Amino acid sequence: MNCRRRHLCLFSSLINMIYIHIPFCLRKCLYCDFYSITDSSLYEAYTEAVIKEIKEHKGKNVETVYIGGGTPTSIGDGLKSIIEAVTDNFYFSEDYEFTVETNPKTSDSLLINEIAQMGVNRISLGAQSFIDSELKTLGRIHTSKEIFDSVEAIRRAGINNLSLDLMFGIPNQTIETLGKSLECVLSLDPEHISAYSLILEEGTPFYNMDLSLPNEDTEREMYYLINETLENNGIYRYEISNYAKKGMESKHNTRYWKDYEYIGIGAGAHSYNNGKRYNNVCDVGKYITGSERKENITFISHEERNLELFMLGLRLKNGIIYNGEYPEKVNPLIKKGLLELCGNNLKLTPRGTDLANLVFMEFTND
Numbered sequence: 137m138n139c140r141r142r143h144l145c146l147f148s149s150l151i152n153m154i155y156i157h158i159p160f161c162l163r164k165c166l167y168c169d170f171y172s173i174t175d176s177s178l179y180e181a182y183t184e185a186v187i188k189e190i191k192e193h194k195g196k197n198v199e200t201v202y203i204g205g206g207t208p209t210s211i212g213d214g215l216k217s218i219i220e221a222v223t224d225n226f227y228f229s230e231d232y233e234f235t236v237e238t239n240p241k242t243s244d245s246l247l248i249n250e251i252a253q254m255g256v257n258r259i260s261l262g263a264q265s266f267i268d269s270e271l272k273t274l275g276r277i278h279t280s281k282e283i284f285d286s287v288e289a290i291r292r293a294g295i296n297n298l299s300l301d302l303m304f305g306i307p308n309q310t311i312e313t314l315g316k317s318l319e320c321v322l323s324l325d326p327e328h329i330s331a332y333s334l335i336l337e338e339g340t341p342f343y344n345m346d347l348s349l350p351n352e353d354t355e356r357e358m359y360y361l362i363n364e365t366l367e368n369n370g371i372y373r374y375e376i377s378n379y380a381k382k383g384m385e386s387k388h389n390t391r392y393w394k395d396y397e398y399i400g401i402g403a404g405a406h407s408y409n410n411g412k413r414y415n416n417v418c419d420v421g422k423y424i425t426g427s428e429r430k431e432n433i434t435f436i437s438h439e440e441r442n443l444e445l446f447m448l449g450l451r452l453k454n455g456i457i458y459n460g461e462y463p464e465k466v467n468p469l470i471k472k473g474l475l476e477l478c479g480n481n482l483k484l485t486p487r488g489t490d491l492a493n494l495v496f497m498e499f500t501n502d
């Protein structure tokens with residue numbers, strides 16, 4: 137299939153970020169509380185509903201598109217129809233970034249090849265670990281070998297912007313097994329990596345299981361090992377959990393962390409558009425029927441948005457340009473060694489990065 141992307145329309149000035157949510161997975165992983173379901177009988181109706189919503193935004197200029205989930209590639213042909221609707225209805229900037237999330241069980245070479253030809257130029261692949269026993273413990277449906285096979289298919293399709301998701305602090309993981317996973321990661325030469333420490337989310341099977349988890353010190357050591365190994369190999373941390381080769385930072389995520397508006401399409405997707413924030417109903421059935429699709433429409437005040445941007449900016453390695461905001465919160469955090477001023481930039485210290493959640497709680501608790 138030919139790539140039918142259309143370039144920017146001069147009469148439509150606003151540049152947008154589009155997020156499309158595909159809440160389907162072949163099977164739920166034991167740790168995951170992202171909203172996704174496994175009912176394949178809904179693929180077709182969901183695809184139609186998403187395409188209908190895409191058409192409501194027809195004619196918009198876009199700079200970044202991110203199709204996430206769930207596992208967007210699990211719906212196969214539906215995904216291709218959605219990508220086709222995106223390229224038919226939006227105008228793309230020259231340096232656009234078009235990402236699709238996938239996992240190793242759903243990224244066969246035919247599908248990856250087709251979506252690359254349609255204009256997708258970035259793939260985010262959920263690897264998590266390269267140790268088969270760890271993948272099994274997590275409830276993943278793929279092996280380490282299948283991660284290698286998927287990367288081969290992705291590269292063969294001409295995708296030169298690959299991101300891998302990794303997890304650490306997972307049951308029975310050790311510094312040694314993490315080291316082995318990192319060796320595999322480096323051998324695949326990805327442009328970008330997201331590394332998340334396992335969070336035990338309420339409502340997931342992991343939450344109630346008796347798991348043998350690495351202790352806090354080991355988990356911190358794991359975080360340092362990831363930083364050091366990647367940075368020694370030219371992949372630099374630019375946000376708490378994100379690493380990239382120079383110039384390959386995710387454009388889409390970087391714009392979320394700055395003051396860009398975005399349009400969310402699909403069940404549960406959030407939007408921030410014309411100063412208004414709203415989300416689509418987080419239920420595939422209700423989303424498909426279109427009843428009460430948009431929920432919680434609120435105008436967000438300048439103060440709320442500024443606080444949000446301030447906290448998002450602190451997640452970045454270089455922090456934010458500091459103009460003296462929130463001194464009653466910032467100064468004590470500097471004294472405690474959790475924040476630091478470097479020239480005009482306010483950023484988390486290494487200890488503040490370890491305790492980032494505590495730092496952010498200071499700004500949200502009043």
Ligand SMILES: C[S@@+](CC[C@H](N)C(=O)[O-])C[C@H]1O[C@@H](n2cnc3c(N)ncnc32)[C@H](O)[C@@H]1O
Nearest residue numbers: 167168205206207237239262301332333334335
């Ligand atoms: C939508 S998934 C990525 C794509 C695909 N569904 C997959 O899993 O391969 C987003 C990522 O969030 C991370 N994640 C999900 N639940 C998590 C949890 N409880 N703790 C830490 N990371 C988690 C995983 O690394 C996962 O790859």
Ligand code: SF4
Nearest residue numbers: 161164165168205206
């Ligand atoms: S981690 Fe990915 S594949 Fe696993 S349940 Fe969550 S969204 Fe689905």
